[in-house]
Amino acid sequence: MKKVLLGLISIFMAGQISFAQPVSDMAVIPMGITVQSVMRLNVTKGGNIEFVFKSAADVNAGLPSTGAYGTTYETAGTISASQNWDLDLTVDETDFIADNNGGNNLPLNVVSLDVITNAGGTPVTQNDVVLSTPLTLIDANGTNTLGDGLTFNIRWACGVAALASQSVIGTAAGRYSANIILTLSAD
Numbered sequence: 001m002k003k004v005l006l007g008l009i010s011i012f013m014a015g016q017i018s019f020a021q022p023v024s025d026m027a028v029i030p031m032g033i034t035v036q037s038v039m040r041l042n043v044t045k046g047g048n049i050e051f052v053f054k055s056a057a058d059v060n061a062g063l064p065s066t067g068a069y070g071t072t073y074e075t076a077g078t079i080s081a082s083q084n085w086d087l088d089l090t091v092d093e094t095d096f097i098a099d100n101n102g103g104n105n106l107p108l109n110v111v112s113l114d115v116i117t118n119a120g121g122t123p124v125t126q127n128d129v130v131l132s133t134p135l136t137l138i139d140a141n142g143t144n145t146l147g148d149g150l151t152f153n154i155r156w157a158c159g160v161a162a163l164a165s166q167s168v169i170g171t172a173a174g175r176y177s178a179n180i181i182l183t184l185s186a187d
Helices: 002-018 056-061
Strands: 039-045 074-081 085-091 095-098 111-117 135-139 147-158 180-186
Touching: 039 180, 074 085, 074 180, 111 135, 135 147
Parallel strands: none
Antiparallel strands: 039 074, 074 147, 085 135, 085 180, 111 147
């Protein structure tokens, strides 16, 4: 009887073992993604434009952006951006300020400009835009302007009567200056 009882107990125990639930284990892997906005503007040429009127002919005709020596008055730059952008221009003064402090300032509209770009977006569409502030030079306007190494060129002219709404004829001799500020902003 002992043997039968031990046999039944062992069969019962074996049945319990075969119906046991499996043990599961788990591991947690934290994961994150950080995306930083990249917006870089680099002026590669023409970071300092100096118009010099040396003769009466220069004063009468103005100084165009292109001439016998190519594009004399040109600012070139590159843009790298991870999102769509606009390129805006502002000026730190309301006029070109006379360095001799004689109060004979020149209005901003003696300077005109053209924008050429491979950067996408919509450049200033009309040619020979008179310098004003603020002015959007390149507008994403719903188009894709993101990328790396995108280029732009700004061709400047000064006192060209057909282009600017103001000439330098009759302006007192001296040096007039203002800072042109280019701003790359997210669109």
